[in-house]
Amino acid sequence: MLCRKGKRTMKTQRLNVIREVLTGTPVTSQDELRRKLRRRGIHVTQATLSRDMHELQLFKGPHGYSLANGNGTKTSAAEEDDQPPTLAEMLDSFGLRVKQAMNQVVLGTLKGGAQPVAAALDREDWPEVAGTIAGDDTVLVICTDARQAGEVAARLRTILQG
């Protein structure tokens, strides 16, 4: 193998240069990056760059690679450890009471809790639920008929009582 250049922190060194190059000029392929690095005396293969890219958590967008951090793509940047909260957790935090009215279920929550609770409920994707609408402290759950509403209400109560 060819490593005639440096000695110990070869890799971290290279990662830094990559970061620098990327913030400076747009790069649209790993091979292009490879050529740019070569001009700076760093000689690696595309395979290595692929691994580097992964390690640097880079995003590839319409205008080339970018760092997940500073510029674009805040969308899903810093959300790798928390899953969306479960319905049980949400009800535990915000849920207050459950009432049924024909094919609807009215779910009372703490102030500001309706929105997140509804989102969690949507995520569960229960077949009896046609949809939900959330205000500030009340979630309206629409079911396909009264029977299903009863079922849903019971299930919500169960979770709530835990």
Next chain:
Amino acid sequence: MLCRKGKRTMKTQRLNVIREVLTGTPVTSQDELRRKLRRRGIHVTQATLSRDMHELQLFKGPHGYSLANGNGTKTSAAEEDDQPPTLAEMLDSFGLRVKQAMNQVVLGTLKGGAQPVAAALDREDWPEVAGTIAGDDTVLVICTDARQAGEVAARLRTILQG
């Protein structure tokens, strides 16, 4: 070529579903997306998806694809109508699904789409519709009775499907 489904809004429809799927679950390859879409009745090839991805300005990062800006809707950049948008246009942009529940119709939309869709629906002033309530991604349409609700649901579906 197989296009037995709709006629002209096929594509925009698909783009919306793609957005929805992406915000819902992580997707790490176009082929995976293709399979997910197929389960929803949308059958296209990877080539088409590649083109869609470009059009939606998606970023591919360590955790799969993500939307570049919070939620585009800038799909057609060069649109200068100053008329209030029609219901058909709104549904085309935001509409996802229609469900009936007794005398109500629940209309699922993209995030942030419920409000404008409901406004457009109000503007149409359909006699069967007693009123609408919009949350963030769900519109509840109250009809005078179940029969009318069925009628409204059917009409909405027709518009939605093209």
Next chain:
DNA sequence: AATTCCATTGTATATTTATTCAAGCGCGGT
């Protein structure tokens, strides 16, 4: 020093994405 372990890399290859080319279809003008 010999041995083991681990990190790093290149080569070759598999997988994924973009593009080329040629249909198919609707629309508007002649």
Next chain:
DNA sequence: ACCGCGCTTGAATAAATATACAATGGAATT
């Protein structure tokens, strides 16, 4: 009607990216 134009798509293929595997070398351990 016919023709041409533009948009959308699929099939095939090129280009780009990720990975399996083996080799190397350095550090730690015995």
